[in-house]
């Protein structure tokens with residue numbers, strides 16, 4: 001089953017090791033008709049832009065030849081005006097077509113990126129600042145627009161017409177054509193000098209901007225802490241430093257290319273530098289007719305525009321490789337490897353065998369073995385930092401174990417397709433994220449397609465219906481970014497409602513009642529009992545009294561199973577558990593006394 005990796009299909013893996021052009025073609029090919037039509041119209045447009053020069057040449061030659069018929073000149077003027085109008089019409093059609101196709105491509109790139117994020121190991125996501133990810137998803141994806149919507153049609157159109165004009169010049173008089181190209185080698189040298197090290201300098205500019213983005217996001221996300229701890233000066237300094245570095249990198253990059261770019265821009269299109277002196281010499285020697293001379297001068301003046309346009313896009317060609325590299329860095333990052341299809345699970349019992357894990361170098365879990373029978377309630381308790389949440393995350397498949405295996409229903413979780421595993425396990429944490437959506441939609445995330453009645457039923461069962469109805473807009477109230485408009489306890493209950501709606505056979509509650517007051521704790525405990533009836537439940541709790549009647553309590557200490565058994569057994573057998581229980585009871589008593597005194 002493993003050979004067929006669902007995760008890479010049609011995304012990162014499919015485009016691995018492709019060149020920038022190959023990558024762009026991969027994304028653009030579904031819209032190739034649009035691009036081909038856009039190139040055709042762009043070429044027609046540029047050709048129509050050249051045609052008036054031809055008309056002018058015909059008129060000048062006729063004047064020299066002594067033609068005196070006004071209708072003759074009027075006709076050529078009309079042709080010239082007509083071509084000029086058609087030029088802009090073609091340009092408009094070409095731009096519309098290329099933008100239509102390009103925005104579809106950009107949206108596809110963003111979709112693939114966002115889908116990819118759901119398949120990446122948490123390690124990759126945590127190590128990447130959110131500002132950088134946002135930068136790639138929004139700004140970088142947008143930058144493809146110049147390459148595809150402008151460079152593809154306009155550059156190809158201008159190159160084609162320049163080539164056609166030069167071929168025509170060769171047909172007219174090969175010496176004039178060569179004279180027109182005399183500046184080409186020098187212009188090419190300037191161009192090569194501009195492009196040498198271009199990608200590196202641009203990448204430096206990109207890296208500094210990513211840093212600026214990451215700092216800006218950090219500054220905004222941490223604004224509460226910055227205010228409370230009066231850190232505004234330091235944090236602001238960090239931000240201004242990042243802003244200055246970003247600005248300097250842009251100036252360095254511009255400075256290093258601008259001289260060569262300006263030289264190339266002035267040398268490349270300087271066709272008259274060769275044509276005028278050589279043409280004069282040939283004309284005076286009698287080997288060049290005045291008609292051919294005039295036609296060569298005027299056409300070569302006409303070709304200057306397309307050449308300059310071509311040159312101006314060379315800069316964008318240099319950038320695109322760097323932009324594609326940034327996008328592919330995410331698309332090609334290795335997925336959490338999971339197979340496709342459906343795995344046959346024999347129930348929902350969980351077995352961990354010799355599981356070891358480290359986020360980085362330091363071992364967090366060391367040869368943990370555990371049996372969690374189907375339909376049982378297992379509590380994970382132990383000192384802070386012992387590895388309880390890490391264990392839960394490994395079962396929820398947010399990370400892969402380094403050693404050992406975790407099986408659900410007898411199947412290694414690495415052999416369970418991600419979608420199936422997500423349907424099987426509901427993981428509720430104390431800081432479950434709420435999207436800036438209505439409360440109804442936030443609960444509905446538990447099961448796409450659930451009816452309003454089902455959403456409300458889950459809300460009632462998790463004890464949040466009453467507080468939701470007390471809000472001005474009830475279920476249609478927006479929760480604010482990250483659930484910022486709600487209290488910690490309210491957010492928690494909504495996340496429990498979400499898990500209820502998901503109806504998964506395995507439920508992991510990671511400190512899910514941490515924010516609740518005693519009154520609500522009872523409501524949540526009742527909700528949790530309904531949520532977990534007949535399911536396999538793993539609950540992580542610091543308040544031991546909330547888990548004392550679990551089927552099994554596992555004490556995790558320093559990444560190992562220190563003891564396991566029922567509450568009664570552990571009180572007898574585990575000195576660590578006994579200490580924790582006594583400390584909990586003492587703290588509880590103090591709280592109760594304080595509450596009584598306050599009352």
Ligand SMILES: Nc1ncnc2c1ncn2[C@@H]1O[C@H](COP(=O)(O)OP(=O)(O)OP(=O)(O)O)[C@@H](O)[C@H]1O
Nearest residue numbers: 126359360364382383384385386387388389390391
């Ligand atoms: N994303 C991470 N990257 C690196 N180290 C981490 C990460 N998450 C947790 N750790 C470390 O792993 C160890 C175990 O953390 P874990 O959250 O599993 O403990 P815990 O027993 O759940 O603690 P608590 O009861 O305080 O929630 C800690 O030393 C913690 O610092």
